[in-house]
Amino acid sequence: MTVPRREGPHSVATVPPASAKPRRMLFRRAGRRTNVALFVALVGSFVTGWLAFGIGAPVPASITSVTHGVTGLALVVLIPWKNTVVGRAPRKAIASLTLLGVLVLCVVAGIVAVLGGFRTYAGLTPMQFHVGAALIAVPLIGWHVVGHRRRQGPRRTDLSRRQLLQTAGLAAGAGAAYLVVEGAGRLSGSPAADRRQTGSHELDPEQMPVTIWLFDDVPALEPTEHVVRVDQQSFTSAALSQRPEASEFEATLDCTNGWYATAPWRGVRLADLLDPGRVRGARSIRVTSTTGYARIFPVRDVDLLWLATELNGRPLTAGHGAPVRLVAPGRRGFWWVKWVDTVELSEDPWWWQLPFPAQ
Ligand code: HEM
Ligand code: HEM
Ligand SMILES: Nc1nc2c(c(=O)[nH]1)N[C@H]1C(S)=C(S)[C@@H](COP(=O)(O)O)O[C@H]1N2
Ligand SMILES: [Mo]
Numbered sequence: 001m002t003v004p005r006r007e008g009p010h011s012v013a014t015v016p017p018a019s020a021k022p023r024r025m026l027f028r029r030a031g032r033r034t035n036v037a038l039f040v041a042l043v044g045s046f047v048t049g050w051l052a053f054g055i056g057a058p059v060p061a062s063i064t065s066v067t068h069g070v071t072g073l074a075l076v077v078l079i080p081w082k083n084t085v086v087g088r089a090p091r092k093a094i095a096s097l098t099l100l101g102v103l104v105l106c107v108v109a110g111i112v113a114v115l116g117g118f119r120t121y122a123g124l125t126p127m128q129f130h131v132g133a134a135l136i137a138v139p140l141i142g143w144h145v146v147g148h149r150r151r152q153g154p155r156r157t158d159l160s161r162r163q164l165l166q167t168a169g170l171a172a173g174a175g176a177a178y179l180v181v182e183g184a185g186r187l188s189g190s191p192a193a194d195r196r197q198t199g200s201h202e203l204d205p206e207q208m209p210v211t212i213w214l215f216d217d218v219p220a221l222e223p224t225e226h227v228v229r230v231d232q233q234s235f236t237s238a239a240l241s242q243r244p245e246a247s248e249f250e251a252t253l254d255c256t257n258g259w260y261a262t263a264p265w266r267g268v269r270l271a272d273l274l275d276p277g278r279v280r281g282a283r284s285i286r287v288t289s290t291t292g293y294a295r296i297f298p299v300r301d302v303d304l305l306w307l308a309t310e311l312n313g314r315p316l317t318a319g320h321g322a323p324v325r326l327v328a329p330g331r332r333g334f335w336w337v338k339w340v341d342t343v344e345l346s347e348d349p350w351w352w353q354l355p356f357p358a359q
Pocket of ligand 1: 075
């Protein structure tokens with residue numbers, strides 16, 4: 001029990017009862033700022049999650065996935081304070097409790113993705129649970145924030161020295177939580193240690209799963225006579241594999257679903273098939289699958305991209321893109337268009353497309 005505090009010139013200092021536990025006082029200082037911190041951590045996690053999906057280069061990928069882990073785990077650090085906010089609320093809404101459940105699933109799936117390696121649970125990978133839960137959380141957060149928006153927004157005093165110290169404390173707590181997860185992964189000998197900078201776990205190239213981004217179907221194409229149009233020329237798949245410039249090379253396919261594999265591929269560089277004069281006049285290269293799945297690359301990538309016909313020393317299987325698929329070293333898996341139908345030079349900028357395929 002606390003004595004009500006009287007304000008004014010004759011205010012009486014509140015004397016905490018002898019039974020008060022000082023540690024719990026820490027979590028009682030909860031309220032608007034707890035909610036603002038939750039909001040910032042949620043938006044930060046969502047944005048850095050998609051960045052982590054888009055980025056393939058090692059250093060930026062490390063920065064993004066560490067930032068993502070820390071912002072995500074900040075939610076866990078804030079639980080005791082939010083617990084106080086929820087405890088004070090006169091009633092709990094189903095939508096708010098659903099949001100809680102969905103976010104628990106999201107965070108648990110994120111941690112399982114780190115510690116558990118690449119595998120499925122009830123037919124889905126941890127990443128599928130993770131991103132699915134995050135997407136469901138978005139409208140629920142919107143609903144919750146709009147429902148409780150009165151006097152909850154940021155204030156200028158949030159930038160005061162004391163608040164900045166609190167923010168630093170939260171960041172330190174979240175950083176410590178990140179190290180706890182990483183440390184537990186290493187000490188327990190879990191697959192956490194085989195991840196590359198993107199967070200993906202290593203797979204034996206012979207075990208590479210067939211991966212569909214969202215809804216695409218595996219087409220059955222003629223293995224040697226399938227025609228690929230490359231700018232103004234056409235090649236059968238057999239002709240491509242017999243080109244004198246065809247060579248074997250190693251490349252790392254890093255799928256956003258949580259795995260990567262470094263495998264020997266065989267193919268021809270786009271630069272060896274395209275006319276250099278026409279390349280100079282173009283801004284981008286559009287690679288389209290027979291299924292309609294397509295990605296647009298900046299024209300400067302012409303030396304990096306390959307039309308591949310073999311994987312692991314054997315002709316491609318249907319699932320892996322037979323008879324011709326794109327290999328885009330340094331880019332995440334969803335850029336590696338399978339079942340290539342056309343390669344076109346274009347004047348559109350490469351970023352004039354959805355950041356992720358919709359197929
Ligand atoms: C991590 C995500 C969050 C979860 C799981 C969550 C959950 C809850 C729950 C269960 C309550 C009890 C009242 C109710 O059921 O609506 C509550 C209260 C509240 N939430 Fe959240 N919340 C979250 C984030 C936020 C954010 C980002 C804001 C605002 C920016 C916010 C603002 C509030 C406010 C103002 C209350 C107090 C309402 C009252 O006392 O009547 N919450 N929250
Ligand atoms: C509200 C939204 C989200 C929250 C709270 C969240 C939280 C987390 C957490 C706590 C982890 C484990 C971090 C660790 O221990 O290292 C994690 C991992 C991960 N999340 Fe999220 N996440 C969210 C959304 C997303 C989205 C939308 C994506 C992708 C589109 C994503 C992609 C990833 C990836 C790739 C990892 C593995 C990173 C690694 O292995 O280091 N997350 N997330
Ligand atoms: N046409 C087409 N190409 C595609 C996809 C797809 O769904 N359709 N999935 C992409 C994704 S998400 C990845 S990770 C790689 C997977 O290649 P794999 O199935 O040979 O392992 O192909 C990419 N190319
Ligand atoms: Mo993928």
